[in-house]
Amino acid sequence: MKKRLAYGLSFALLLAVTVPASPQVAHAKEKTYKNCTELNRDYKGGVAKSASVTNKGGKTKHKPFVSASLYEDNKKKDRDNDFIACEK
Template sequence: MRKGLTYGLSFVLLLAVALPVSQETAHAAPKKYKNCTELNKDYKGGVAKSAGVKNKGGKTKYKPFVSAELYKANKSKDRDRDFIACEK
């Protein structure tokens, strides 16, 4: 019984390692938004490059979502260049 379980688990593990992972699911491209209104529908506080950045534009109502990849895709929407795009 124990030997069968060991062989079964080994087979499942081998199968999981051997199956190729799709590049689409592994590295999905971050969404690029047309404007800040569209971005703020999904991320009310905007998108920050890292958790340590501070807002230069004054007091904001919401905290930004932190994602370097999403920020990079929407970098053009960071008008005050404080590493937070579309902060509210």
Template sequence: MRKLSLVLLSFGLFIAFSSPPLEVADAAAKAKTYKNCTELNKDYKGGVARSASVKNKGGKTKHKPFVSKELYDANKKSDRDKDLIACEK
């Protein structure tokens, strides 16, 4: 009995660590591409920043951007001033 439980535990650990994390797969699948900034700003009023440490080059904004690397990468074409914040408002 002890041997069987050890084998099952080992197999379970092998399966758990060999498959990719679900969070990474879900984040990549959730990254929606928007047609333009008007559409993106309906969901994210301040735009989308690649990381929390980026600074806006364009001056004052009304809203703080949502931070998501995956979402920014999917909508990189909308970042006209190349400051790593897409569609800032």
């Protein structure tokens, strides 16, 4: 009985180590907003592609939310192409 349990656990461990986990094929689609007014209701400072981008338009009141996937889905709202959509 102990040998069967040992063999079973060994097999399960071996199987878990050798079989790679399936990668996630597609990322969850972020919300796409109709216009900047709608986007600014949820994200007052807009949405930035990364934390290292800077605003070309000058001073802003609020700090943008950083999310590459959300930015990509709302990229058309970035008129000045500074990688921050709907900055305020």
